[in-house]
Amino acid sequence: MxxxxxxxxxxxxxxxxxxxxxxxxxxxxxxxxxxxxxxxxxxxxxxxxxxxxxxxxxxxxxxxxxxxxxxxxxxxxxPEVRSEEVNQANEWLSPFREALHISQVPEVNEITxxxxxxxxxxxxxxxxxxxxxxxxxxxxxxxxxxxxxxxxxxxxxxxxxxxxxxxxxxxxxxxxxxxxxxxxxxxxxxxxxxxxxxxxxxxxxxxxxxxxxxxxxxxxxxxxxxxxxxxxxxxxxxxxxxxxxxxxxxxNKQHKNAVLNSRENQSAITSAFSGKPARGIQNDFMIKMKQYETHLPAYPIQNSLTKPIRGEAGKQNLPEWMSLWSGQNxxxxxxxxxxxxxxxxxxxxxxxxx
The missing domain is CATH 3.20.20.70 (Aldolase class I)
Structure with missing residues (x-):
């Protein structure tokens, strides 16, 4: 059997x-x-x-x-939390926060x-x-x-x-x-x-x-x-x-719908959301942040910095700024x-x- x-x-x-x-x-x-x-x-x-x-x-x-x-x-x-690296990443993320009306920048504490x-x-x-x-x-x-x-x-x-x-x-x-x-x-x-x-x-x-x-x-x-x-x-x-x-x-509904309506050639590997490479459906956030990927803080620091953006994007029905993880099938x-x-x-x- x-x-x-x-x-x-x-x-x-x-x-x-x-x-x-x-x-x-x-x-x-x-x-x-x-x-x-x-x-x-x-x-x-x-x-x-x-x-x-x-x-x-x-x-x-x-x-x-x-x-x-x-x-x-x-x-x-x-990973070591480096303030210069975090500040630079926050600067790159600021346009997304402003568009979503997120006033508070997340604090990153020592990772334990x-x-x-x-x-x-x-x-x-x-x-x-x-x-x-x-x-x-x-x-x-x-x-x-x-x-x-x-x-x-x-x-x-x-x-x-x-x-x-x-x-x-x-x-x-x-x-x-x-x-x-x-x-x-x-x-x-x-x-x-x-x-x-x-x-x-x-x-x-x-x-x-x-x-x-x-x-x-x-x-x-x-x-x-x-x-x-x-x-x-x-x-x-x-x-x-x-x-x-x-x-x-x-x-959430946007994530499910994105997977159900995507195709095998629409996913890509990105570290922009979390600081660690991951496969998801390519969207505006991934495209705009791609140029900075090699300079972003490591996981889980970058993950903490983008968490409010991902969460608020979901609430405002903006899948283009969400992490839409998906495989190639x-x-x-x-x-x-x-x-x-x-x-x-x-x-x-x-x-x-x-």
């Missing part, structure tokens, strides 16, 4: 279909639970939540499902790992079945704390070398993010430009070089993509943009319940195998 392998047995799910942990309110407890109840692995994107919000969301998920689910965290990055450490404790206390990480590999001590509680660990990588590093550090499985994927790049070793490898090339090379289960991510929106991932050597497929447009998703995305979407994937695969 296509859906029975080491990954599904380890996690205890029926289908090797993982909903990506998209942060920023997209992965509501309702979406996570709907995916898990349908036999996949729902994932709470907790990257921008504090410890209390993380706990509240986990408890809500538990009320809605008794099936396994995951929580995705951002491995913390602590405190929230991440608190979230780890919440995950342990709440006995979350799977903890996944993006933007790098946490310290050995953090991973050992989770392993001691029998919490499964899932890393993210964009090259074979990064996949090997995940395995060497004790990850139970690794998500391989192809260049087609929407949202932030998970590259943590070397430049992101050198790690823009397509999913079809990335998966078999990784599967041949690590022993832990590989999960394919990037460009999949239906049963054909999931089955192709398995044929290439992955034991699971992680879908993000395709779940963003489901009815349980917390993505938007034509296959539909507005439908997550459970129906998973059922359609299973049906497609079953049909292709008969």
């Amino acid at each position: 296509w859906n029975k392998n080491t990954l599904t047995e380890k996690i205890g799910i029926r289908y090797p279909i993982i909903q990506a942990g998209m942060a920023g309110g997209i992965t509501t407890p309702e979406l996570v639970a709907a995916v898990s109840n349908a036999g996949g692995l729902g994932t709470l994107g907790a990257g921008y939540l504090n410890a209390e919000q993380t706990k509240e969301s986990i408890r809500k998920i538990k009320q809605l499902t008794d099936k396994p689910f995951a929580v995705n965290l951002f491995t913390p990055e602590t 790992t405190a929230v991440f450490e608190q979230q780890i404790q919440v995950i342990i206390e709440e006995q979350v079945p799977v903890c996944s990480f993006t933007f790098g590999i946490p310290s050995r001590s953090v991973l050992q704390q989770l392993q001691a509680e029998n919490i499964l660990l899932m890393g993210t990588a964009t090259t074979v070398a990064e996949a090997k590093a995940n395995e060497e550090n004790g990850m139970d499985m690794v998500v391989m993010q192809g260049s087609e994927a929407g949202g932030h790049r998970g590259t943590f070793s070397g430049s992101f430009e050198d790690a823009m490898i397509g999913t079809m090339a990335l998966i078999p090379q990784t599967a041949d070089n690590v022993t832990i289960p590989v999960v394919a991510a990037g460009g999949m929106s239906d049963g054909r993509g999931v089955l192709a991932s398995l044929v290439l050597g992955a034991q699971g497929a992680q879908l993000g943009t395709a779940f963003l447009t489901t009815s349980e998703s917390g993505a 938007p034509r296959l995305c539909k507005q439908q319940p997550a459970g129906e979407f998973i059922a359609s994937i299973v049906s497609q695969i079953t049909e292709m195998q008969t």
